[in-house]
Amino acid sequence: MRFSHVVRNERFDFPNLRDLLAKANEEKSGDRLAGVAATSERQRVAAKLALADVPLKTFVDDPVIDPGVDDVSQLILDTHDRAAFSPFSSLTVGEFRDWLVAADIDQPVDWPVVQKAITPEMAAAAARLMSNKDLVTVASRIRNVTRCRNTLGERGVLGIRLQPNHPADDIGGIILTTVEGLLYGCGDAVIGINPVTDSVDSVSSILSSIDRLIAKLGIPTQACCLAHVTTQMRCMERGVPVDLVFQSVAGTQEANASFGVTLSQLREAREMAIEQHRRRDVPWIGEQVMYFETGQGSALSAEAHHGVDQLTLEARAYAVARAFDPFLVNTVVGFIGPEYLYDERQIIRAGLEDHFMGKLLGLPMGCDVCYTNHAEADQNSADNLLVLLSAAGCNYFMGVPCGDDVMLSYQSTSFHDAAAMRQLFGLRPAPEFAAWLTRNSLTLGDHPTGDDSAAGRKLLASAMSLVDP
Structure with a gap:
């Protein structure tokens, strides 16, 4: 056509x-x-x-990548709810964009029904016709709530992934950083560590240590070690506790293959995690056990883009994510580098697009507001996107010491940034986590005490007792 x-x-x-x-x-x-x-x-x-x-129906009738050669395209067709799509089938992209901008103003919208009706390509098409303000405004009206050990995504809640990476996978260093983040009210989304060594032994050690910390301190949160999905599966086979299964995903079969992952592997990993959860003596409040990360440009970097632009491919990655009912999804928006998002303007636009599309497709969308040091961006750039996404109702951000990840060598958002956004927008941590902070005297009013308090020093001493001398 x-x-x-x-x-x-x-x-x-x-x-x-x-x-x-x-x-x-x-x-x-x-x-x-x-x-x-x-x-x-x-x-x-x-x-x-x-x-x-x-017309929106064109995206169903004319897939951008042939389903015969791409399992993501086939997944999109197989999971599309045509009955839910029926009320939208006569709309054009422009009319759908106008409907989105007006939605939820005069009468409530049943967003879960809309999310079932929309394919990734429809969401990506609508995003192109929207200003930055439109992307913020529409996304702010959509709440996608998830549950594992706590509840994320409710209106008025801003979660933070505590990211205590260490350049040598040193357990003492990881726990020390974790406690610092907890004292600033971070960690309700997940305590998530990127391992230096993707081995079963190293990942098992990290997961077991964080699990002991969570149990000892009674923290209502979840742990994750962001190793390859197959490494995490081997850990589960050993009986190592896995709260969330992580994997980076992309929008084509070839791009996922470049990550060394298939849809069937993700399905098997999810089933393993759910089965392990049922055997563990942990107060789960939900069975959403997957954590996915994405980012515009990943398929291109793998030479697996099929001539499709990176925004559309990012939306297709969300089709992969939502097929596995995840607890967390985030776009690592500036991490891949300036070859894909050159400067502040492009990074900000991509972050707003990704968040909007993910929300519209039903995902619990977070964002790693970040940049690499060779991009035309700086910390003010990150601050700008952080504020915009907070206004847009982003589910969670990263919490990195001083915003500088010394292991991955990139710039992100800090514990202090999290506190600032919660204060600025009147937001709070996940309800179960907020109650834990209050019980442990780690808040003054609605604000975290930080590490300069008797309660904080007591928590630190208790946590460090887990580390071998």
Whole structure:
């Protein structure tokens, strides 16, 4: 199917839906690298205008990647709820965008029904026609609540992943950093460690140590070691406690293969985790056991993009994530590098797009507001996106000591940033976690005490007693 539009007597033709979506995307260095980006602003505007007139049903009838060669495309078709889609099937992309902007104003919207109706490509198409303000406004109205050891995503709640990475996987260093984050009210989303060594022994040691810490301090939160999914499965076979199973995912079968993962492996890992949870003596309040990370540009970096732009591929990664009912999903928006998101403007736009699409597709969407040191960005850039996403109702952010991850060598958000956003927007930690902070005298009013308190020193001493001398 071909598309065209005339702008000031100049006709622009787009040979297929894949090309139209790519040309309508906001400027991204990754799309230029892939050779799919608009070559001028006039062409970009023409593509947006043409896209606005495309019926939503086109995305069902004309997949951007052939399901015969890509299991993500097949997954999208298999999980699409056509009955839920029926009320939207006569809308164009432009009309759907207008409906989203007006939704939930005059009367409540049943967002779970909308989420079942929408395919990733529809969400990505609508995002292209929205301003940054639109992306923030619509996303702020959608709440996707999840439960594992605590409850995340409720209105008024901002969770934080405590990220106590250590350059040598030293257990003492990991626990010390974890306690510091807890004293600043971080860690309700997850205590999640990126291991230096992806071995069963190292990952088992990290998971067992954090599990002992959570049990000793009675913390209503979950632990995760962000090793490869197969390593975590071997840990479970050994009986090592796994609260959340982590894996990075992407929007094509080939890109997932580059991560060394298949949909069937993810399904098996989820079943293993649920079965282990049922055997463990832990007060679970839900069976959402998966944690996924994504990021625009991952499929391109793996040379597995099929000529599709990175925004559409990111949305397709969310189709993979939602098929496994995750507790957490986050886009690591500036981590891949300037080859894919060149500067502050592109990183901010991508973060808002990803969060909006994830929310619209029903995901418990968080964001690692981050950048690498060779990108045209700085901490003020991160602050800008952090504030915008807080206004948009992001489920959670990262909590990294001083915002500087010394193991992964990138810049993220700090414990202090978390406290600032909660104070600025009147937000609180997960309810079970907030109650734990209060019980342990780790808050003054609604604010964390930090590490300069008798209660904090007591907590630190209790935690460090777990570390071998």
